[in-house]
Amino acid sequence: MKLTVSQAQLAHGLGVVSRAVSPRSTLPVLNNILIATDEGRLRLSATNLELGITCWIGAQIEEEGSITIPARIFADLVSTLPGDKVSLALTVRTQSLNIRCGTSNFDIKGIDAQEFPPMPIPDLASGVELNVADFKDMIRQVGFAASADEARPVLQGVLMEINENQMSLAATDGFRIAVRNAELSNAIANPVKVIIPARSLGELARIATDGNETVTMVVPQDRGQAIFHMKDAELVTQLIEGNFPDYRAILPRTFKTRTIISTTEFLKACRQAEIIAREGNYVIRLKIQPQEGGPGAVEFTTQSEEMGSGEVVVDANIEGPELLIAFNVRFLSEVLEVIGTPNTILETNANNTPGMLSPVGDESYKHVIMPMHLG
């Protein structure tokens, strides 16, 4: 292997893929980044066997080849090189990579590229085209509701379902459920139902920059993987196996009280209340008060034994009976940050049944939260 690349592009590429490097793995090769010539470009890949990221950068290739190089060392070194052309040359016999730039000349020992876990090659023709901006939005609205609890692996994932041209993402941690539906521009032949690790989707949102307009998703049959392909980058994620809870059965269908409230005011009230609530167990109480023949108000109260108490009143349009209900204030803030419309609908039944938040005038997003004890 012998080639030259631009230092800036190489440094950028390493930054993209190194998020998938596994720093302490029993497999030494996973500490490394795969560097390979690939049809006129240089391919950089890293994987932790759950998440794999590949990035292609332009290169002038004199000789084909591949090698894996310790990620940290390579990235640290490249970041200190002058912004210039970098020459990479592999000595096959010693499996070491010579890196030359300006007056700097380094040799780094690598591991044979054959040792690197094989990365799948997607059949792009069978893929689904997704709009990057829309898909990132979906991930942002759903991903945070996934569980961080290692003991319940299925809940660490996001359920993705596609039927014809209907697509949905759903995540739950047992206390809340986020669901987002979307319509695809083209219908697909085979329905998709997979659980994707939330962390992988987070990384996808990070590397899918606005320069990419579409991302092609491929879910090969029975391979347990999903591949997201963009022009210069690709992300492969292992799927989580198991049964995702039937969240549709849990979503409440009817509500007694319907509150329409300004998203900004709602969020502001939560942020203020959280200052006190975080000292306790994040409880915020909502007193939903309808008024005959006029708009009502929601009174947000919070108290902590040691820190004191507070209340904020926000005007709201309320239909239905009065209710006092408590929620985890962070759960509310997290939804309100992604709801995306000026007004939010809060629908409730009783103080011991879940409440649902959704954007006004947008049926595609629903977020259900379990209430807390009023205490």
Place this chain on the structure above:
Amino acid sequence: MAGMSWDLMGHDWAVEMLQQHLVSGSLRHAYLFSGPRGVGRRSLALRFAQAINCPQPTAPGIPCGECRVCHQIENMQHADLNILQSEREGDTLKVEQVRELQHMLSLAPYEGGYRIALLLRFEEANDSAQNALLKTLEEPNPRVILLATADDSENLLPTITSRCELLRLRPMALEALALELQSRRQLDPERAQLIAHIAAGRPGYALRLAEDESLMAARSAYLEDCLKLTGFSRLERLVFAESLVKSRERAEAKGELRVELTYWLSFWRDVLLTSLGEAAPLANLDYRREIQRLADLTGSRKAAQIVGALEHSFARLNNANLQVMLDNLLLQWPLIRD
């Protein structure tokens, strides 16, 4: 016949059973290989893993041993082989490590075969780590197989053992092992005999001794210590104990002591057997004369006391102050003046 095709020493019945499970499509979701250290628990588990995942088996249930997958599994470097073990032999396996494994086991297999968890020396897992694994043992994903090794199923929670297919591996007959060593490693009969005895019929241990000269040299040094100590005064013994422990990291000292005490124990067990006039085979054939002499001088009661004291120390390696423990042990050593 079937046993030979996995190219292992001994355990033919176990190989046959595992092949049977594989070929008839009745793989269990969890297997427990129990037996003493060096008996070949891990080798058998790895060969089984190869048989399960080899993409080009030479015959049903027989891995080729040549392909990338077979090589990577052999070296414990395969993407779908998730290994769980304590950091060092003798350490504790903690619940966080089990959680990490569970996360990997929830993912689909990387290369599309089976995802195999290899849990080595699982007796080192503390109760909460074992309990954490229960859920996985009860309802693993369909393409997950757990292979655990342990010294004795009695040292695991009964809830773990009852959820695994248990294979108790026993040492080989000494003669059979000696013959295997002669044919596989071209050892001369006398040396093969000696190593088979030292290893007490455990093929894995015997192979390590046959392949690594330094292990045999270290053994001689440890046994020389053991003999030398019988001539030491109390003060000299305490100085000796200090030299083993002082100015070393505890983990390092513990690691070496574990090995040294193992050899001392095998030596004193020989002395005990000899003093009782038992015909049982000795572990240390090359020290036959010294063993006989000590047996005559100390008698079975004293020998039994030392064996007991050594076992007692062994059980306390993890928590005891090593120097106090050694002082205590060595003061019980018989004093023999020539």
